[in-house]
Amino acid sequence: MVKLGRTIKLRLYLDTIQAGEFLAMTQEYQRLANIVSQWVFDHDFPLSWLKINNHLYKKFRQESALNSQMVQSVFRTVVARYKTVQEQMKQHAYRYKATDNKWIQIPRDLTWLEKPIYFRRPQADLVRQSNYSFVNGMTQISITTLGKRTKLAFTNKGFEDYFQGDWKLGTGKLVHNQGKWFLHIGITKDITDFDKGNSPQIVGIDRGVRFLATAYDHLGKTTFFDGQKILLRRKKFLENRRRLQSKGSKSAKKKLKQLAQRENRWMADVNHRLAKTLVALYGSHTVFVLEDLTNVTFNTEDLPKSSRNSHRSWAFFQLEAFLTYKAQAVQSAVVKVSPAYTSQRCPKCGLIVKTNRHHDTHEYWCVQCQYRCNDDRLGAMNIEMLGHEWLSGVKRPKIQKLTTTG
Structure with missing residues (x-):
């Protein structure tokens, strides 16, 4: 058996008070994540949730309004980000051309980082049941904020089938994008593995x-x-990008970023x-x-x-x-x-x-x-x-x- 993974993205509908509570909670989560990232960077990258927990848990519980489960989620979030960067650095070695014109490759690890990873956006990873749960016959979702829980409506349009059958819901990531709130939930399902012995x-x-x-x-x-x-459309993207780059204005740079996001999508x-x-x-x-x-x-x-x-x-x-x-x-x-x-x-x-x-x-x-x-x-x-x-x-x-x- 092998685990099949997916991510479902639920749109959340908040009132003004709830939006303020969510923003305060995700900003606090972001603040603690950057403190943990600095600590990891300063202590030779101990990528162990347990080690970080032993050194920082009590301090955070005394200073922060985040509950116990969310503080530990902060530790896991930071460790996961560093492990991702570590794997990326392994896959892309440092290359340079020697005096004999031969390319030399040097493996890279986290010690090549010049500064700690910085979490730029407010965010929060929510553990199912502990930090989020579905209530009132799956018509609402209950989410932990600073010191309390709040209930709100959501839509799972396009993902209805994943709430049925053998799919298991895991940790959710709270995302704020262009004034809208989403909960991205990782889900898994056990399926039969590929068998190459049966003449594929x-x-x-x-x-x-x-x-x-x-x-x-x-x-x-x-x-x-x-x-x-596809080539023709990419050519149009390239032409628009060059036109905006030639202007160099603040508004042009903003449009360049939007253009890049649209092209990536x-x-x-x-x-x-x-x-x-x-x-x-x-x-x-x-x-x-x-x-x-x-x-x-x-x-x-x-x-x-x-x-x-x-x-x-x-x-x-x-x-x-x-x-x-x-x-x-x-x-x-x-x-x-x-x-x-x-x-x-x-x-x-x-x-x-x-x-x-x-x-x-x-x-x-x-x-x-x-x-x-x-x-x-x-x-x-x-x-x-x-x-x-x-x-x-x-x-x-x-x-x-x-x-x-x-």
């Missing part, structure tokens, strides 16, 4: 910009997901819909094979200037994350393989020659066996081939370079 189908997926995804399945069928409309929606379509198309018991793009720098020299920005900044990792959890929900899996030579290897004779791929015509043409096909399809074919190697027991499938078949 394998689908190789090549991610790109001209085609957002090119999928090649075990039957030899290729499905292209066109990205031309749009990109997330595109990736959500693409991941949902892939899972619906291939169904359960499928191995979706992707290239592992961690620490990969995209070469855009062969691309036209109008496409370089989109290629560098498209959210490839976001699509991977969305596909991973959507596949898990239907007992499928996402596997990552090495990207080395996936766009250069001939699937017929195995020859690897970089110049066989022609970016101007988006075609692959093998000089040895004369095999020709679309270059995005070729990448998906090679990725699908590596998926079969993973299924046969190879832990890290990778194409070995072959320059001639002899």
Whole structure:
């Protein structure tokens, strides 16, 4: 069994008094979180809730109006944030070019931080039953504020199904955004894990910009997901961004921030819909094979200037994350393989020659066996081939370079 996770977002409806109570409570939570963050930074990053609790709990209980459970939630919130940053630093090592023009990578950890993590927004993590609960036949929600609890109305539009069945509600995060209040609740459900011993189908997926995804399945069928409309809209975003940047005024900077948020929401929606379509198309018991793009720098020299920005900044990792959890929900899996030579290897004779791929015509043409096909399809074919190697027991499938078949 494996736990499937989701987040539901409930809109809360507060009166003026309740809004003031919520703001005071979340500001106090934010204040304590920054004190804890400073303490963690000053004491060599002890990421243990118990250690922080032993040193700061009594002090906070004497000084703060937050109840016992919420003080301990503050500790967990800070620890979780530092662990997230720690993992991000592990994944992105410090890189520099040495005198011999070789790239050197140095692992990073929390000691690289120059200052403690700062919590910029008022917030609060609420434990179910202790800090929030549903009352009056699920028509209201009761939430702890400073020294008391208050009841208010909410809407769960779009999330009704998650309040039924086997979903378990966990900690909720109180969020204040553009004058509105929301409660984001993490929920989990136990589902049957993916079983690779039962002959799953394998689908190789090549991610790109001209085609957002090119999928090649075990039957030899290729499905292209066109990205031309996406490119045009991204170009408009880029033009608007450059226009605002050239002004440099305070209002322009504000509009730049709003534009970035709107673009991010749009990109997330595109990736959500693409991941949902892939899972619906291939169904359960499928191995979706992707290239592992961690620490990969995209070469855009062969691309036209109008496409370089989109290629560098498209959210490839976001699509991977969305596909991973959507596949898990239907007992499928996402596997990552090495990207080395996936766009250069001939699937017929195995020859690897970089110049066989022609970016101007988006075609692959093998000089040895004369095999020709679309270059995005070729990448998906090679990725699908590596998926079969993973299924046969190879832990890290990778194409070995072959320059001639002899």
